[in-house]
Every structure is written in C-alpha cells, then in structure tokens.
Amino acid sequence: MSQETSGQPGVLFQLEAVTKTYGAIRALDDLSVTVPPGAVGLLGPNGSGKTTLIRTLLGLIPVDSGSGQILGMDFRRRQLDIRREIGFAPEDECLFPRTDGVGFVAYAGELVGMSSKSAMQRAHEVLDYVGLGEARYRKVESYSTGMKQRLKLASTIVHDPKLLILDEPTNGMDPAGREEILHLAHDLAHNKGINLLFSSHLLPDVEAVCDYIVVLGAGKLLTQGYIQQLKQVHNRCFEVRLKSDGSLFAQRLAEFGYSTQCHEDLLLVQIPEGGSQQVIWRTAAEQNLQIRYLRPQRSTLEQVFLNALEHG
Amino acid sequence: MPIFDQGYQHWSGRLSGHAWRWLAVTRHGVRAGLKNRFLRYLILAAWVPAIALVLVLCFWGLIERRSSLVSTLIQFLSFLQPGIITSPRDFRIDIWRLSYSYFLRSELWFSMIVIFLLGPGLISQDLRFNALPLYFSRPLRRIDYFLGKLGVIVAFLAMIMIVPSIVAYILGLAFSLDITIIRDTFGILLASIEYGLIVSLSAGLLMLALSALSRNSRYVALLWAAVWIVGGVVSLVLQSVDSEQRRYAYYSKITPPPVMARSDSPSRQERAAQMRAWRRARERANTEYRLGELEFSKRDWRPLVSYMADLSRIGQQLLATNETWEKLSRFEPDPQSRDRMLANYMGPEFPWYWSAAALIGLFGLSACILNRSVKSLDRLK
Numbered sequence: 001m002s003q004e005t006s007g008q009p010g011v012l013f014q015l016e017a018v019t020k021t022y023g024a025i026r027a028l029d030d031l032s033v034t035v036p037p038g039a040v041g042l043l044g045p046n047g048s049g050k051t052t053l054i055r056t057l058l059g060l061i062p063v064d065s066g067s068g069q070i071l072g073m074d075f076r077r078r079q080l081d082i083r084r085e086i087g088f089a090p091e092d093e094c095l096f097p098r099t100d101g102v103g104f105v106a107y108a109g110e111l112v113g114m115s116s117k118s119a120m121q122r123a124h125e126v127l128d129y130v131g132l133g134e135a136r137y138r139k140v141e142s143y144s145t146g147m148k149q150r151l152k153l154a155s156t157i158v159h160d161p162k163l164l165i166l167d168e169p170t171n172g173m174d175p176a177g178r179e180e181i182l183h184l185a186h187d188l189a190h191n192k193g194i195n196l197l198f199s200s201h202l203l204p205d206v207e208a209v210c211d212y213i214v215v216l217g218a219g220k221l222l223t224q225g226y227i228q229q230l231k232q233v234h235n236r237c238f239e240v241r242l243k244s245d246g247s248l249f250a251q252r253l254a255e256f257g258y259s260t261q262c263h264e265d266l267l268l269v270q271i272p273e274g275g276s277q278q279v280i281w282r283t284a285a286e287q288n289l290q291i292r293y294l295r296p297q298r299s300t301l302e303q304v305f306l307n308a309l310e311h312g
Numbered sequence: 313m314p315i316f317d318q319g320y321q322h323w324s325g326r327l328s329g330h331a332w333r334w335l336a337v338t339r340h341g342v343r344a345g346l347k348n349r350f351l352r353y354l355i356l357a358a359w360v361p362a363i364a365l366v367l368v369l370c371f372w373g374l375i376e377r378r379s380s381l382v383s384t385l386i387q388f389l390s391f392l393q394p395g396i397i398t399s400p401r402d403f404r405i406d407i408w409r410l411s412y413s414y415f416l417r418s419e420l421w422f423s424m425i426v427i428f429l430l431g432p433g434l435i436s437q438d439l440r441f442n443a444l445p446l447y448f449s450r451p452l453r454r455i456d457y458f459l460g461k462l463g464v465i466v467a468f469l470a471m472i473m474i475v476p477s478i479v480a481y482i483l484g485l486a487f488s489l490d491i492t493i494i495r496d497t498f499g500i501l502l503a504s505i506e507y508g509l510i511v512s513l514s515a516g517l518l519m520l521a522l523s524a525l526s527r528n529s530r531y532v533a534l535l536w537a538a539v540w541i542v543g544g545v546v547s548l549v550l551q552s553v554d555s556e557q558r559r560y561a562y563y564s565k566i567t568p569p570p571v572m573a574r575s576d577s578p579s580r581q582e583r584a585a586q587m588r589a590w591r592r593a594r595e596r597a598n599t600e601y602r603l604g605e606l607e608f609s610k611r612d613w614r615p616l617v618s619y620m621a622d623l624s625r626i627g628q629q630l631l632a633t634n635e636t637w638e639k640l641s642r643f644e645p646d647p648q649s650r651d652r653m654l655a656n657y658m659g660p661e662f663p664w665y666w667s668a669a670a671l672i673g674l675f676g677l678s679a680c681i682l683n684r685s686v687k688s689l690d691r692l693k
Contacts, residue, residue, distance in 0.1 A: 058449060080330050080451040088449040094442040097433075098344060110336035111450045113327030122323055129320045141441075155446070160323035192320050 011069075012037045012163065012195050013057060018066030020052055020219075027052035028063070029219035039189035041210035041227075042199040043305055049219040050199050051091075054165055057197075058083055071162055084112055087156030091167040093148060095140050101127060101151055102136040108155035119158065126154040130184060146177030153184060163195040164188060170205050178205070185209045203301045213301075215308045223308040230304045234297045240267045240280060241293035252283050268297060333452055337460020341434065342467050351429050355471055358422035362476030365415040369484030372407050375400045376488055393643040401490075406636045408484070408497045412477065412504050413633045419473045420623060423511055424540050426468050431519035432532035434461045435686065440527040444686065458520065458682060465516035466509075473508035477501065503630040511623055514671050518619075521678035524685035539619055547618035554614065555605065562601040563594075599648060602655030609660040619674075621660070622667040629664035 012035045020028040027049050044050045055061045057070050059079025068075050073082050096104050102123045109119030127136045130150040135143065143151060149169060156164060166185060170178040186209045189196035198209050206213060207227060215222040223230065242249060246267050250260040256279055259270040269280060277294075284291050299307070345351055374382045375397075389397055396403045438444060447457055481501045485493055522535045615621040628634060637657045644650040 060448065080453075083449065083451040084327055090445040090449060092442055092445065094444075094446050096340075096443050096446060097437040097441040107336070107340050108446070108450070110340065111333070111447065111452055113329070113333065113336075113451065114325065115328070116339065118323075118325045122325075125321060157320070158323075159327065188320065192322070 010036055012040065012197075013068065013070040015056070015068035016066055018056065018063050018068055020049075020056060020061065020063045026219050028056065028066075031066070031216075031219060031221055033214060033221050033224060035214060035224070036212060037195045038212055039186070039196040039198065039210040041206035041213040042197055042216070043201070043203070043206060043213055044216035044222075045201070045309065047218075048216040050216055051167070052219070053216065054088070054167060054197070054199060057165070058086060058088060084159075085162045086165060087159070087161035087163070088165045089149075089152045089156045089167060089169060091171060093145075094152075095148070097141070099140055100137045101132055101140055101143070104140050104151060105155045105158050109158040112159040114159055122158050123154070126158050127151075129157075130154045131180065144177075146173050146180065149173060149177065149181055150184070153181065157188065157194070161194065163197065165197045165199070167199045168201070169198070170200065170202060182208045203305060207301045213304075215305060217309055222311070223304070227301060227304075231298045231301065234299070236271045236275075237297040238269045238271070238277065238280065239263075239293065239295055239297050240269055240291060241265060242267065242284070243290040243292055246289070249283060249287055249289055252287065253280070256283070266293075330451055330456075334456040334459035334463060337447075337452075337457060338463030338467060341461065341464030345430050345464060345468060348429060351426065351468075354422065354426060354429065355468070358419060358426070358472040359476060361415050361418040361422075362472075362480060365411055365476065365480045366483050368411045369408065369480055370487040372400065372404065372411075373484055373486075373488030373490075373493075376404065376490065393640075395643055396640075403640075404488075404493065405496050405500070406639060408500050409631050409633060409636045412500055413627070413631045413636075415477070415480070416473065416504060416507055416627050416631070417624065419476075420511065420620065420627070422472050423469050423515060424620065426472065427465060427515050427519050428533060428536055428540070430468055431465060431516075432523055432529040432536065434464060435520055435523040436526050436529050436532050439524070439685075454686065457686070461520055462513070462516045465519060466512040469512040469516070470508065473511065474505050477504040477508065500631065507627045507630050510626055510671075514623065514675060515619075517678040517682075518674055521681035521685075524682050544618040544620050547615055547621060550614040550617060551612070554612075558604065558608070559601060562597050562604070596648070599651045599655055603651055606655060606658055606661060609662055612660070612662055613666065615660055615662060616666055616670050622670050625660060625662070625664055625667040626671065628659045634658050634661060 014034045016032050018028050018031045019026065029049075031049070031053070042050050042053065052061070056063055056068075057075060059075050059082050063076070070082055071085050073085075075082060096107055099107060102120070105123035105127060106116070106119040109122055110116060114122065124133075124136065127133050130153055132147060132150055132154065135147060140148070140151060153166070153169070156166075164185075169181050169185065173181065182205055185196060185198060188194045189209065196209070198206060200206050210227065212224070212226050213230065214224045240246075250262075250267060253260055253269060256275070257272045258275060258279065259272075261268045261270075271277065271279075280294065281291070371382060371385075375386065386397060400407075438447070448454070478501065481497070484497075518539065519532075519536060522539070523529075523532045525535065526532050609615075615625070637654060641650045641653045644653055
C-alpha cells in the first residue's frame with residue numbers, strides 16, 4: 001500500500017489542466033499545480049475555488065477535464081482509496097448525534113475501515129492528544145465550539161492519515177481555542193510527519209502553521225511557494241527603531257531624499273537610487289540618537305497575498 | 313491533563329476493504345438502538361410469540377412420536393378433528409404453516425412498533441446535526457450509507473422475525489426426531505425468512521425515506537404512525553362502508569316471524585318452530601354473507617390502502633395459509649360448518665401481486681425520496 005500511494009517523491013498532489021464548471025461558473029479554470037509535501041496553506045478570496053479544489057482532491061466531484069494525482073493516486077479513479085489516506089475536517093459544525101466523545105472518534109475510525117477494538121483504543125489516544133481526555137464520556141452535543149473543533153480534528157487523525165485537510169478550522173473560535181488548534185495543526189505537520197493542507201482566509205493562522213502556500217483566484221493559480229521565499233527581502237527599504245523620538249531624524253533623512261514612514265514603533269526608510277544604508281547611521285550619529293534595531297524590510301504574507309490577487 | 317500523556321503516536325494497523333464499510337454504520341446504529349430501554353423491553357416482549365411457536369412445534373413433534381410426555385395433554389386437543397390427532401404426521405405441514413403464520417402475523421405488529429421507536433432518528437438526526445459531510449468525506453459511498461442505515465432496521469427485525477423462526481425450526485426438528493421433517497417443512501422456513509426480509513426491506517426503506525424528510529424525529533414518528541395506523545383505519549373504513557351495504561342486502565331478505573295479536577298467535581310449538589327456522593335462515597344467511605365476502609375479497613382493492621394488509625397478504629401467500637385452511641375445512645363433517653370455518657379463518661384473497669405491486673411502488677418512491685433528500689458532499693453546501 002505504501003508503495004502504491006507514495007507517488008512521486010517530493011510531490012503531495014499534482015493537478016494538470018483541471019477544469020470544473022458549475023453551469024456558467026468556472027470553479028477551477030485549467031488549473032495546474034504541483035505541491036510539495038509538508039504544511040501547505042490554501043489561500044484565496046471567497047469563490048476562488050478553494051473548496052472545489054479540496055473536493056476534487058477528495059474525489060468527491062467529477063471534473064470536466066484534466067488529470068491529477070494525490071498521494072500518488074489518480075483522483076478520478078481511486079476516490080475511496082484517497083479518502084482512506086486523508087483526514088478531512090469540514091468547515092461547518094457537524095456531529096455524529098447521540099454519541100459521547102470517544103464513541104464519536106471511534107466511529108469515525110470504523111468508517112475508515114478500522115476494527116472496532118483498534119478504533120476505540122486509538123480514539124482514547126487521540127482524544128488525550130487533542131486535550132479532550134477529560135471530556136471523552138460527555139455527549140458531544142454538550143461540547144463547546146472549541147471542543148467540537150478539537151473533536152473533529154481527533155476524528156480526522158484517528159486512522160493516522162498521510163494527509164490532513166483542515167477547512168477553516170479556526171472559524172468562530174475564541175483566541176485561546178484558536179491557539180490550541182493552531183498549535184495542534186503545527187505539531188502534527190512539523191513534528192508528527194503528517195502532510196497538512198490548511199485552508200483559511202486568516203493569514204496569520206496560515207503563517208503560524210504552514211511553510212508553503214498556494215493562492216487561488218477565480219479558479220486559477222495566482223501564486224505558490226514557500227512563505228519565506230515569497231516574503232521577499234527589500235534591500236532599499238529598512239525598518240528602523242530608535243530609542244527616542246525620531247521626528248527630527250526623519251526630517252533630516254528627507255533632506256537627503258530618503259522617504260520615511262511611521263509604522264507602529266518602527267520607521268520605514270526608503271533609500272533612493274544611489275543612496276546608502278550608511279546615511280541612516282550617520283544621521284543618527286549626528287543627532288546623537290541611538291538605533292536599537294535596523295534591518296531590511298520583508299513583505300508580510302498579507303502583502304504577498306494582496307500582490308498575488310492584484311497581479312492575478 | 314491526563315496523568316500519562318504519550319502524545320501523538322502513529323498507527324500501523326490494517327484498514328479493511330471498502331465492500332463491508334456499510335457494516336460500520338449498521339454496527340453503530342445497532343449499538344445506539346440497544347441503548348434504548350423501551351426498545352430492549354419491546355424485543356423481549358416480541359419473543360413471547362416466538363416462545364409460543366417453539367412450544368407448538370415441539371409439542372407437535374412429541375405428538376408425532378406419540379411420546380408419553382404429551383399423552384395426557386392430547387385430551388385437551390378435542391377441538392381438532394379426530395383424523396388430525398390419529399395421524400398427526402399427515403398434518404405436519406399444515407400445523408407448521410399455521411403456527412408460523414400466526415407467529416409472523418403477531419411479529420408484524422411488533423415490527424411496526426420497533427420501527428416506530430428505532431427508525432425516526434436514523435437519518436433525520438444526521439440531517440439535524442449535519443453529519444453527512446462527516447460520512448461522505450470518508451471512504452463511504454451514498455449506497456454504503458443507505459445500506460448501513462437499512463441494516464440497522466433489518467438487524468432489529470431479524471432479531472424478532474428471522475432468528476426466532478430459525479431457532480423454532482431447529483427446536484421443532486430436534487423434538488420430532490424425524491429426518492423427513494426437513495423435506496416437508498424446509499419450504500416453510502424459507503418462506504418465513506423470505507417474509508421477514510420482505511418486511512424488513514420494505515418497512516426499513518420506507519422508514520428511511522420518511523426519516524430523510526424532516527430534521528425532527530418526532531415529525532418522522534408521526535408520519536410513520538400515519539402510514540401504519542391511519543392507512544389501516546382508512547382501509548378499514550372503506551371496507552366497512554362497502555361491506556355494510558352488502559350485509560344489509562343479505563339480511564333484508566330474511567323476514568323475521570310476524571308479531572301477531574295474542575288471539576291470532578299460533579301455538580307455542582308452532583312459534584318455536586318458526587323461530588328455529590328463522591334462526592337457521594339467519595345463520596345460513598350469515599355464512600352465505602361471509603362466503604360472499606370471501607368471494608368479493610378476491611377483487612376488492614380497498615385493503616391495498618393499508619400497508620399492514622399489503623404485507624400480510626404477501627405473508628399469507630408465501631406460507632399458503634388459505635390453502636391450508638381449505639384442506640383442513642374438508643375434514644369438517646357438514647358443509648355448513650365447513651363454510652363457517654372458511655369464512656372465519658381464511659384471509660383476504662385479492663391477488664397477492666396487487667400487494668406486491670403496491671409494496672414495490674412504495675419501495676421505488678422511498679428510493680426516490682432518499683436520493684433527493686440525502687445528497688452527496690458534492691451537492692451539499
């Protein structure tokens with residue numbers, strides 16, 4: 001099985017010219033994408049095709065054209081095998097009714113093909129892992145939103161999937177609950193060797209958990225890559241933090257043609273053509289100011305995302 | 313925090329194939345159903361007719377062997393024709409058929425109540441708690457889901473119809489100690505299993521369809537009660553209205569002895585003779601009326617309105633109970649009591665395939681409702 005599902009090394013999933021339409025709407029528009037294993041964030045505005053992509057990967061919807069593989073399996077022909085290797089937590093609140101926590105997770109395991117005994121044993125383990133050990137015998141209907149999300153997460157990892165797909169897992173959660181989910185997702189992806197596809201519109205969440213992002217817009221691939229690489233270094237823009245007030249410092253720099261902009265407690269300094277970083281040091285020395293922090297500016301994920309949308 | 317937290321561990325067990333995935337749904341449903349105290353008591357109660365069936369079959373086996381264990385009890389069977397008691401082996405098939413028929417008839421009632429308690433939540437609760445995405449994002453097809461849910465109802469009905477039938481058969485066999493009994497009665501066992509499956513599949517799918525119509529189990533229970541009880545009542549009313557008209561037509565032909573003035577009245581003997589003649593005529597008319605009803609029932613569509621009547625008619629056909637009553641009636645000494653026996657015990661005789669068609673129609677309708685109401689994940693929001 002492992003040989004069958006290993007696929008190409010270094011590829012988590014690969015789609016080739018996949019098109020899916022709903023009437024006149026092209027949910028996926030000739031989408032070709034190759035994604036490496038690891039923690040992958042799936043970004044895109046509403047209606048960009050994120051959910052359609054997830055459903056395509058799960059083999060839940062027939063596509064109009066195109067081909068592709070996920071975990072080395074053809075998504076058009078081996079849907080059930082694919083779903084067996086994946087743990088998927090849908091966005092909406094959904095429960096198996098009238099079960100307690102441990103029964104819920106064990107049932108999820110049985111549905112994937114685990115024996116009753118293994119599923120029950122494993123359910124106890126994963127409930128401890130997600131921090132629901134104390135609530136395992138409570139009826140799931142009485143769980144809080146955060147607990148339900150963690151329960152859903154436990155039910156997706158009960159069979160130790162090769163790929164975990166989380167669709168907006170922090171929606172509607174309080175900050176503490178959100179932190180817990182992000183911590184669990186990060187731990188699973190980085191310490192437990194489970195591939196993760198994390199779909200969210202909350203960029204800080206994606207940044208906290210993922211190393212790689214895929215940005216979709218109108219069913220097309222807008223950009224993809226490792227977050228650290230996408231957040232490019234700007235060699236002509238520096239972030240400066242001074243010990244004292246920097247208004248005079250900014251004024252002096254402006255005289256040299258250096259534009260400045262205050263951003264929280266930082267001063268963003270744009271170096272003009274032919275200018276040098278040394279001018280910043282010299283100016284500070286002239287005014288007897290102490291520089292506490294100076295480094296080239298990096299794009300935020302938000303900028304990367306907005307940039308991708310703009311160019312898309 | 314747990315005292316011993318070993319964190320996340322990888323799991324290296326084997327996952328089963330896809331063919332039996334529906335069984336997980338059934339297993340879960342049966343476990344959940346058995347937690348219902350009322351359902352457990354009901355199943356225990358439903359085994360009482362099964363115990364009666366076992367007793368009758370074992371008793372008849374002992375009679376066939378002329379066992380001393382039952383020799384003293386034979387005197388209590390005086391209501392049976394002497395021919396039946398003297399050669400019980402010749403009537404083995406008939407006794408078994410009728411015993412199974414009575415057993416299945418009572419179990420049909422229990423089945424309806426079991427489904428009433430068990431079925432409403434099967435799909436409606438999944439709709440209410442939005443569980444379908446959890447099912448269909450796993451390696452489970454819609455057909456597996458339906459089969460799994462249907463399996464829950466079939467499992468419970470098997471507990472009260474099919475399993476007792478088999479157990480009773482084995483015990484009946486054991487008490488008769490005659491190998492020819494298999495040749496004679498195996499068809500009855502097959503018919504009862506077949507009937508159990510027909511009831512389970514038909515009623516099960518119908519209940520699933522009703523359960524898929526609402527997110528509220530109480531409404532589903534009401535719908536089931538409507539199909540089961542209201543359908544029966546409507547059918548009964550339709551039949552009664554029609555039957556009363558025919559009854560009136562029959563009895564109006566019989567003129568009671570005239571009431572006369574004391575001076576004109578005949579002697580006591582004459583009057584008694586008149587009354588006897590009138591009673592005989594009335595009895596004859598009654599039998600004729602009931603036989604006429606039997607004849608009329610051959611083309612009466614009104615029972616079809618009742619779901620229970622449709623199921624009963626199929627069971628009656630499978631176990632050939634009417635033929636058995638006809639055979640037994642031949643042992644009645646006079647034609648009048650023979651007619652009375654037929655009129656009292658024979659079931660309706662409208663063509664069984666009418667009921668089969670009605671059940672198949674309901675089956676198809678249920679399948680359509682399920683197909684429309686339970687959408688796969690690609691059609692869900």
